[in-house]
Amino acid sequence: MKLFPSLSALWMNGPTRSGVWITVVAALSALLAIVSVQLFAPLQNLEKKLADIRVAALAVPQSPSDQIIVIALDEETVSQFAYRSPIDREFIANLITRIDTAGAKAIGVDVLIDQASDSAKDDQLYSAIRAARTPLHFSFTSDSAFVTEPQLDYMRSFIPADMRMESRLLSDPFDGLVRRINPGGFVADGKIIYDDDHPPSFAAVMASYLDAPLPRRTREIAWRPLPSDGAEPIPVISANYVSYLPPEMFAGKVVLIGAVLSMTDRHPTPLSIIDDGDRGLMPGVLIQAHAIDSLVSGAPEPVSPPLLTLLLVAAFTALGVLISQLRKGLLFNVALSLISLAGYWVIAIAGYGYGIGMLPILMPSIAMLLSVWMMDLVIGRGERMQRQFIQSTFSRYVSPAVVDRIAADPNAAAISGEKRLATFLFTDVADFTTMSELLTPEDLSDVLNSYLDGACEIILRQGGTIDKFIGDAIMAIFNAPLDQPDHAAAAVRSALELDAYAERYREECNARGIPIGVTRIGVHAGPAVVGNFGSSQRMDFTALGDTVNTAARTEGINKYFGTRICCTQSVVDQAPNQAFRTIGHFALKGKAEYTTLYTPLPAEHDEDAEEAYREAFALLEQHDESARPRFAELHQKYPDDPLISYHHQRLKDGEVSARIKMGAK
Template sequence: MRAFVSELLRRTRDLGHALLVWLAAALAAVWWWSPLGEAADRPFFDAFTVLSAPHHNDLPIVVLAIDEPSFQELQQPWPFPRQWHAALIDRLREDGARAVAFDVVFAEPGDPAQDQAMADAIARWRQPGGTPAVVLAATRERLDTGQTTLWTEVTPLQRLLDAGAVAGQAGVSTDADFVVRRAPADPDSLSARLAVAQGATASAADWIRYNGPRGGIDTRSYYQAVTPGLLPPGFFKNKLVLVGRSLRTATELTASQADMFNSPFAWLDGSDRLMPGVELHAHLLANRLLGNGLVSASPWWTLGAGGLFSLLLAAFALRMHPGLVAVGTASAAAAGVGLSYAAFAQGGHWASPAPLLAMLGAAYGVSAVWGFVATRRRARHIRQMFAQYVPPEVVSELVAHPELMRLGGETRELTVMFTDLASFTTLAERLDPQHTVAVLTEYFNTMTAIVHRHHGTVDKFIGDAVMAFWGAPLPVPDHARHAVDAAIEMQQAMAAMVTRLQAQGLPPIGMRIGIHSGPAVVGNIGSETRFSYTAIGDTVNLAARLEGANKAFGTGILLSASTAALLGQGAPLLRPLADVVVKGKTAAVRVYTPCNDADLVASSTRQLEAAGQPALALDKL
């Protein structure tokens, strides 16, 4: 029944762990699906953009930048005279350009003659089939009032449109961090209008695939195109040209700040923080011509992968080493990021790895906390189980390294000690039960402390006897020496205790100790419903017999030759007594007792070796 209850509790804990892991993963997925989760996608998009950008292209796209060199060379503040734009249109047409787009809004009338000059230049450029060759920027301006938000359409001069130009929306949308990542959905965008001149039919994607940082598209200064002789004839042949402001430090920058934008390269590769709007449109145009803009992948793939990995984590986390769980989780996260990048760079799909990482992180975090709590619970169990057997430092070592304790039993080299009290029955007859228990408690407390001080393990109390051993649950170097030293100190403590008892008018008692070293089976031994940490085997039996053999020699400590052989240099002097055959044994065992008289030790040794006497049979002990 107990085994059934134990298994039921284990399965319940496993189920609870799995449910918590799944709940954590689900909450992470919900968090990512919310607007807050969008911020987690952006670093991955920017990193993938930087890593996958080719930084070169052979597309027929040229950006004419209205930049600082142009202001310096042309010695003209903004806005430039529109007759210059008219001259530029004529130059591009004569040079064989396919089309030109101005990322400049010509909404306000200027000098009538110059407006007409620009209109005439537009009218002179007619593409075969009537395809517009000049695209002029239009925009929408937002006006926020206390009650509502108004949008105003700002279009180019009607005179320019009547001459054959078309309007293209130049607006782009930024994310909350003011970085432009999304492609405009407007089919009348500036890049879409210009792509028509090249015959591109690819629809706009959801996200911009940047060719590179600022300057990643072939860029020339405006003044080079309007000044004869600076660019070779035919330079613009079959090319699509975009004209717009691209300022860095000029005084005009403040006035044109609205046409500068953050790109994914702004903080990842140290490029210029701002990218001109005209270059953004060049990247959008490149996406349309190549058909390689990024399309949003279904998030269910990523969420499904996160759910699958969370399921595997819940299934195996409690049965695997924590290090393997951490490595497996990190490998799954790395694989998710790698697949996401492959889809981005090679497949043209943007599938953020953020939800997968969030779900894995949440699942692993819950599993790690669960494992930590379970480890603490096991640590408490180990402390409670072994605190009564071994010293506190040994318990701490077992808690820190539970693998050192193999449950179920194993063979170890031990030194085993048995003690028993002589004449305790006579003493107990003189005392009431409470005083008897008090004397035993003092005795057990004193002897347990000595055993622990000498790195031993108290196995059990049997009536007024103590069983202890050295060498388990942790290996103890010089276990025989520790046991003998403990026995000598125990007899000294016993003498002090007897003195106190006699001072109370009580009869004296004595203590006999038997010690033997050898192999024994040690571990949690017993039934499924009741077990204890103990040692069994011939070594244990012989140690118990030697305790009783003290009666035959009138000694307080008796140890076997096996123990004596392990003591080494600096050990207490040992007096050999005899070769004995204890009950249940056929082989003789030489026994010793500690002795401080070197002459007596030498004399006993000579007599025992010279006599050649047969082994003493102690069958009744």
């Protein structure tokens, strides 16, 4: 700690003043600026965010792509089928045949064919794939994080090896945004190797038909900006209209087929800085389209060239040294530096909209401020500035949700997890996207923050842990990180209180002309891996496993039968003092076995109505035809009861069973 006063003394002593120490300070400032941004994840992420702002808001408008077209499997498309997933294979086969005859340059299907569906339709797609004359490729992945071994075996048997494309997108490990193009294959001895299970990526294969070479490294996606007339940068056509369009629409183009559904295969992109719709949370097929366009167009990556970055770092380091030579004191030096940097930031950000390219912001800024600070350090303020530097450079960030646990047990900060029983609660506000489009940002913020504040207060009061927010949705855990013996019952109590609160809040908002929808809640209990997950710079306390996925699906299926709270058998078994109404026996998406779902009853409920429902439902379970008039009678007596209406309609449609197969989550 006595090093800096001695350096200061040397500085004040003649010859060293104009030579060695200026070089040392400048070199060290530049090196630290480069290393800190390259290795310190929060700074690296901030630099990316500053680049994202320019890409999203300031990119120079271009005309739409005339080489790529996307055929969208949208909500209108899937609504015509009996099930949402997997996408109707006959429909896909017909699309392929139609485009094949239209003279497309190549067809890329961003749909994983990883499980059997209707055998006749599967056979039709199988035949269409092998009959196609146009180069045809399908999304494929052997990554165990996305497909099981049976799914992989099915894809291998269905999709020929020469028609496969690696579909996995590269998400930033820090913020989850997709910024880079996956070249596909696998790396061995520093080279990218391809084989049947590790083909080139979707973007690489499709771009090769537009004369782009296979990429030999990951590279940044040069997102195609919106045209000045507001059209889509990559043309998108609903799959429902393909049969009505002339062949010339597809001739000579790379045609991509993929889902643009509201709840599946969505990925955050840098465009989310200013867009909370399809460009911010973009369907996978559109990300692939932008990646293909990047490889084909040769557009520069939205990052600063390394040589330009080094030159700017050197220039701003030198400027910092020159400012320090004015010897006006640290406050003056910092103020003048900040004014200089403000001017540079304006040029770097606003200039991107005028085509000057992506200029680095943090490295030159840090280099300049460091050089000013270190020069002052050498001149006389060593120890104090040294402590601030160490604290600034080596400080760590931890999740606020686990602060108390880490304080009590430092070992809790380890990146590890434990398997334990827990209850998971998911909430979601119906039609929130529609409402958000009708409100100003300020009003939307007020409505959402007020809603979440009240909801979280209820969850925390019942002993739950707020895991995360996903827009208006909440994920909460009971029985983690601390033990909670009645965690399932506490979660149900929380769900009932949340439901009452959300309904009051909805009525208040609706009375003020704010069209907020109902809150749907799903509760499921079971084993999961719970703990801290992340990197050495950032960790999240969360849970992983099939139990979490089932809880999310449980919330989602409320909308099919009009309930607001849905609980699984595992929850009911652990809440013996709570009254429930049986909804039915369901096969959730992705599940072979049936599970019984329930909705909890508030303390104040109509016992006569519940007894009548139980008797009618018992007949339904027995496949008794007399269930039909019983539910018709109940429907007439209780027309506003959503479950009675749901089963009444099923019985009218000819179903006399309590077992229901769900086609979507």
